[in-house]
Amino acid sequence: MASVYGIGSILTDVMRSVYQTEENQAGCPNSREHCSNSTLLSTDLLGTSSWLQLDPRLWSRLQVLEWLAYHVEKHKYDANNIDLSLCDMDGATLWGLSGNQLVVIFGPLGEELYRSLHSLNRASLDLTMGEDFNDIFLQGILGEESDEKLLDTVITWNELVNEEPTVDWKALSDFQLSDPGYESAPTSPDSIGSSNAGSLVSQAPNSPDSGGSESDTETTNAQYNSSNEEFRKISLSNCKPLKRGRGRPRKVTCEERTCLEGRKSKHSPRGTHLWEFIRDILLRPETNTGLLKWEDRSEGIFKFLKSEAVAQLWGEKKKNSSMTYEKLSRAMRYYYKREILERVDGRRLVYKFGKNSSGWKLGDLRA
DNA sequence: CCATGCTTTCCTGCTT
DNA sequence: TAAGCAGGAAAGCATG
Numbered sequence: 001m002a003s004v005y006g007i008g009s010i011l012t013d014v015m016r017s018v019y020q021t022e023e024n025q026a027g028c029p030n031s032r033e034h035c036s037n038s039t040l041l042s043t044d045l046l047g048t049s050s051w052l053q054l055d056p057r058l059w060s061r062l063q064v065l066e067w068l069a070y071h072v073e074k075h076k077y078d079a080n081n082i083d084l085s086l087c088d089m090d091g092a093t094l095w096g097l098s099g100n101q102l103v104v105i106f107g108p109l110g111e112e113l114y115r116s117l118h119s120l121n122r123a124s125l126d127l128t129m130g131e132d133f134n135d136i137f138l139q140g141i142l143g144e145e146s147d148e149k150l151l152d153t154v155i156t157w158n159e160l161v162n163e164e165p166t167v168d169w170k171a172l173s174d175f176q177l178s179d180p181g182y183e184s185a186p187t188s189p190d191s192i193g194s195s196n197a198g199s200l201v202s203q204a205p206n207s208p209d210s211g212g213s214e215s216d217t218e219t220t221n222a223q224y225n226s227s228n229e230e231f232r233k234i235s236l237s238n239c240k241p242l243k244r245g246r247g248r249p250r251k252v253t254c255e256e257r258t259c260l261e262g263r264k265s266k267h268s269p270r271g272t273h274l275w276e277f278i279r280d281i282l283l284r285p286e287t288n289t290g291l292l293k294w295e296d297r298s299e300g301i302f303k304f305l306k307s308e309a310v311a312q313l314w315g316e317k318k319k320n321s322s323m324t325y326e327k328l329s330r331a332m333r334y335y336y337k338r339e340i341l342e343r344v345d346g347r348r349l350v351y352k353f354g355k356n357s358s359g360w361k362l363g364d365l366r367a
Numbered sequence: 368c369c370a371t372g373c374t375t376t377c378c379t380g381c382t383t
Numbered sequence: 384t385a386a387g388c389a390g391g392a393a394a395g396c397a398t399g
Contacts, residue, residue, distance in 0.1 A: 273373075307387090320375080326387080331374055333389065348383075348387055 056117050059091025068106075068113070274331050275340050277314060278302075279353070279360045300353030300360055307349055
C-alpha cells in the first residue's frame with residue numbers, strides 16, 4: 001500500500017508518461033509546463049499550475065493529472081483509493097463526469113474534485129460569458145442518477161467483453177457533453193440534430209431541461225418516448241380526455257401519466273423558460289441552424305426564421321409533441337406584460353428582448 | 368391542500 | 384386566403 005504521499009511518485013510516473021506522450025505527439029508546445037518536467041512536478045502541483053488558468057474543458061491529460069495530484073496532496077488523500085488507469089483523460093472528458101461519477105472513481109475525494117472543477121469553470125466563465133451562461137453549463141451536471149447508471153453500464157459492458165474493467169471515457173464523454181441539460185435541448189432530426197450527430201441525446205426525441213426539473217429523468221425518457229406513440233394510440237381508445245369549452249385540455253393521457261409518474265424530480269430547480277430557450281438558441285450557433293437570427297443584436301431584436309421548427313424543439317423539450325408556433329407565440333406575448341419581451345410593431349415573427357430579460361446582451365456575456 | 372407562477376390550449380377578431 | 388398577431392379565458396403542472 002502506498003503511503004498517503006505515495007500519490008506523488010505514482011502520479012509523477014503517470015504524468016511523466018503522459019508528458020512524454022504529449023511531447024512526442026505535439027512537440028514541446030507553447031508553455032513552460034510542457035517543457036520542464038521537473039519544474040512541473042516540483043512546483044506546479046501545488047498552486048501555480050497551468051490548469052488553474054484554463055477552462056477545465058481545455059485541459060490536456062497532463063493538466064488533468066496535475067489537478068488531481070494537487071488535490072490528492074492538498075487533502076492528504078490515500079492514493080491507493082484511486083485507480084490511476086481511470087485518470088487518463090483530458091479536460092473535456094473530465095468535465096463530462098458528474099459528481100457521482102467522480103465519487104465512484106475517486107471515492108470521497110470525488111466530491112471535492114467535483115466542487116473544485118466546477119468552481120474553476122465558473123471562475124473561468126465569469127470572466128468571459130457572465131452568470132447566465134455559467135448557470136446553463138452547471139445545470140447540465142445535474143443528471144447524476146442516470147449518469148451513474150451509464151457508468152455502471154459501461155463498466156459492466158467492458159467486463160462482459162473480457163476487457164479490463166476500465167471506463168469507456170469516450171462514451172461517457174459523448175454522453176455527458178451532449179447531455180448537459182438545457183444546453184443540448186435544441187435537437188431535432190431536421191434542424192439542430194445534425195449538428196450533434198453521433199451523440200446519444202441527439203438521437204432521442206427529447207432533451208433534458210436546463211433547470212434540472214427534467215434532467216434527472218433522462219434514463220426513462222428514451223423508454224417513454226419510444227413507446228409514446230403506442231401510449232397515445234391505446235389511450236385514445238380508452239382514456240379520452242373530457243370535452244370542455246375553452247381553456248387547456250389535458251395534455252397527458254392517463255397511461256402516459258402513469259408512465260411518467262415515477263419521473264418526477266425530487267428537487268427541481270427552476271425550469272427552463274421559453275424566453276431562455278429562445279435566447280440560448282440565438283446565442284449558440286451550433287444549435288441555431290437557421291432557426292432564429294438576430295435582427296439587431298445590440299437591441300436584442302430577433303426574428304424567427306423557422307417558426308414551426310422552433311416550436312417543435314420547444315415541444316420536444318417540454319415533452320409536448322403538439323406544440324405549435326401559434327401556442328409558442330402566445331407564450332411569447334405573455335412576456336410583453338412582464339417586460340421580458342417588447343413588442344416590435346408591424347414586423348412578423350420579430351421580437352425584442354425586454355428589460356427583464358438577461359444573458360443576451362453583449363455586455364452581459366463579457367462582464 | 369392551497370396559492371402562485373409559468374405556461375399551454377382554445378378561441379375570436381384583426382392585420383398583413 | 385393563409386399566416387401571423389393580439390389577447391381573453393381556462394386549465395395543467397411544478398413548486399413553495
